[in-house]
Amino acid sequence: MRWSAGWYGGAQPGRRPAGSRTVPGLETTWTSHWPQARVRSVHDDRTTLAVVGQCGADDDHLRDALPLVRAERWRALTRWPGSHLLIAHSGRTTAVIGDLAGQHPVYYRTDATGTWWATAASALAALDGAPVDATALAAHLALGQPDVLAARSLFRDVHRVPGGHLLLLGPDGARVERYEPVSYRPVPLREQAAVVRAALAEAVAARLDDRPVSADLAGLDSTTLACLAAQQTPVTAVTFADERLRDDDLVFAALTAAAVPGITHHPVPGTPDTVYYAGLDDLSALPVTDAPNAYTVTASIKRAVLDTVAANTPSAGVHFTGAAGDAVLSSSSAYLSDLLRERQHRRAWRHAFGHARLRHTSVFTVLARTRPASRTDLAGTWWQTAAELRRPVREWIPQAQRPAAWTPLLASADWMTQGARLMLSAALDEAAGALTEAPARLADWTVRQDLARVGADTAGWQALALAGHGIELAAPFLDNEVIRACLAVPADERGAPGSYKPLLASAFARSDVLPPFVLNRTTKGGFNALAYAGLRQAAPVLRDLLGPSSQLAALGLVTQEPIAATLARAAAGQSTAQGALHLVVAAEVWLRQHTATTTPWWEEANTHVASA
Structure with a gap:
């Protein structure tokens, strides 16, 4: 590392x-x-x-x-x-x-x-x-x-x-x-679009030298990076194209490669092993990372992509990914809470109506979900969450159906022992009392936390790419100046329901970087099918990983009954707390690796190695 x-x-x-x-x-x-x-x-x-x-x-x-x-x-x-x-x-x-x-x-x-x-x-x-x-x-x-x-x-x-x-x-x-600063001076989207385009172009150019260049070619974010790089150097582009996904990433990738000079395209076919949780029966095959990371769960998919890159490039190079594009280019509907707090009721109603139409629900349902967060602040939320942790666990419902919150309590909180919940509750009370630099807007806080989480996960993916292939992973949407350029645009403009990623569309409209059909795309691929396939296939491994020998269980951070119920729901094809399960599995893998691996972190001044 x-x-x-x-x-x-x-x-x-x-x-x-x-x-x-x-x-x-x-x-x-x-x-x-x-x-x-x-x-x-x-x-x-x-x-x-x-x-x-x-x-x-x-x-x-x-x-x-x-x-x-x-x-x-x-x-x-x-x-x-x-x-x-x-x-x-x-x-x-x-x-x-x-x-x-x-x-x-x-x-x-x-x-x-x-x-x-x-x-x-x-x-x-x-x-x-x-x-x-x-x-x-x-x-x-x-x-x-x-x-x-x-x-x-x-x-x-x-x-x-x-x-x-x-x-x-x-x-x-x-x-x-x-x-x-906790938040940025707001700049209108149309005014900031050129700044975003320049920041992204500089971020891509900073990674280009004499190494081979490859890139994901899937959604709008990764496609933008691939096209920017192709303006200066040949790009080997790859698209994970498992037929179980049933999305249109491959169709758009093929059209883009045909329209943009310099891009050579290679589909990455799925196999029975390219699913979530594959390979967790042999943790030694995963690189040791400094913190738990989400790519522990999807390592087999990432390896398949990197294998295709390595097979089609002369040597290890730099690989572009669109990680964090969703965070900086758009915004969840939680920004409606900020509009309500600031008494922008007419604008909140108009936006809520648009989000309701996209989700095939009522405007009252959308507003009911976002209103509670408008009536509290960050410290208040932590005190509320601390109190909730002291009460009995909740009945599980999908996170998307719970009210928007500054700091949502995930399903994994309900899998802990009461002692662990009380321990966390006390820490939250203390953090709320000590809070001095809280943002005024929910959207500002949420996006910073999303970026910190994606950044830590991407560091794990970088370790995977380096350890297995010697490939440098590049995530330009995580660059300081790209973050600053994008987040200066208010969340209600980045996440407005009338168009898909309007900031990126405005930034590259009337430019020669992206073909028009890319900017007009309104669809996005998802990996749910591979997540559920992996949960079914790996259920015995996961039951063992999170069973009596679990190190998280030894700390009181998981208990057996809810984990077993979650895995049973997944095996039956029912909706389950996927995000929480990913977090728990990644943390268990991390704990086991750090226990089993003797990493030589330090050496004495006379070069004698001192192992951890």
């Missing part, structure tokens, strides 16, 4: 990351398993700036930014295309800045002699064998929003730097500061 770490303190540390390189100009900062081309730094007598990862700035750009470091204009350093970690040092101050989506997260732990920081919480836990934080893991499973228990990582005594914040290290110790 690729990771970075650093030390700030009076004495020299007695260890360093195993197999690491020192970052030039930063004596106690290291990278492990990162290629040398992805680690760059510039410095003068008192100031150093380093980037780790894919960064669109060349060395001259970095050198020109040294005055920004000296002036501590941290946010100005985060405007380059690409996805990367920044380490800025000036005088006696060091700033460690991750990306907005959490592909380069920052964690730290402090003792009397100084502070260790790293992009892998597991590595910091391995310094002294810190155990998993059961409360933080409960929040991960029951709430699915990384910033609820913002400063807690999944390991005890390892602190997390929340999204939009940086770690500042100095003589007075370590502190966390916000560098990104």
Whole structure:
């Protein structure tokens, strides 16, 4: 796994990351398993700036930014295309800045002699064998929003730097500061469309060099990236085309490849093994990741796609995916709660009518689902959720039928022991009481949490692509500037029911990037058929995984009866809590891997390896 770490303190540390390189100009900062081309730094007598990862700035750009470091204009350093970690040092101050989506997260732990920081919480836990934080893991499973228990990582005594914040290290110790505003100044969609197009074009161009380029060619988001890349270099495009999906991704992909010069298209046929949960009887075949990730569940599908890429490219290259496109380009109907809160009743009614027509329901049903969230705020929701956790578990209904909420309580919360629920309830009460920087709009909070979740999952997919194929995965919709450009457009414009992804359509209308039929598309593929097929096929493996030997069960985070009922519903073809089950399975796999795998995170200064 690729990771970075650093030390700030009076004495020299007695260890360093195993197999690491020192970052030039930063004596106690290291990278492990990162290629040398992805680690760059510039410095003068008192100031150093380093980037780790894919960064669109060349060395001259970095050198020109040294005055920004000296002036501590941290946010100005985060405007380059690409996805990367920044380490800025000036005088006696060091700033460690991750990306907005959490592909380069920052964690730290402090003792009397100084502070260790790293992009892998597991590595910091391995310094002294810190155990998993059961409360933080409960929040991960029951709430699915990384910033609820913002400063807690999944390991005890390892602190997390929340999204939009940086770690500042100095003589007075370590502190966390916000560098990104809670919400952006709203810009009308038509005015912002050109900015979105430019940000996406720069994000794609930043990844293009002499490596082979491949891309998913499926929905509108991935198709946009493939077409942008094809303007500059040949693209090997792939479409997962399992006949059980019954969607039109393959039809649109073939039409796009025929219309866009530079794209060569290869369908990826499904097999009996390309379903959710395949391969979980052999966890050693999955790469160890720093956190649970959703691609544990879909690894066989992703491998099939990457196998096709590898078979049709001369060497390992960069592969574009449209991950997070849904989050930044559109919005769920939960933004209606914001319109109601702001007393924009006429606009709320008009939008609710449009959403009702799309969902073949009544406008009153839509408004009834969104109204409760308009009458509370983020802290109020957490107090309400804490109270709900202290009550008996709920009867299961699909999440989409529950009222919209700032922090929805997932079905997995109802699978926990009462002790675990009370433990999480107390943590939520504490978090609500300490909350100081809450957004005013539900849509702003929700999209940031969606991005943090997708970013963490994508990091797991990147590990899968690197470990199995040596392929670099690129997710430009998670770049800082793309996020900022898209989220400046209000949610009620991004998610307006009258058109499909109007921001992207406006950004690329009358351009030569996308064929018109792509922008006019209103359909989107889904993987439900493969999810249910996988649940039926893998039911014995899942019953064993989440059975008496389950590590989640040992922590009180799952109980047998509801898990068995959920699997039985799936085997019978009935609707079930798929999202919650995915979270639980991924977490169980992660726990088992960390228990079974001895990862050499650190080595002594004399290069003696110290294993976790």
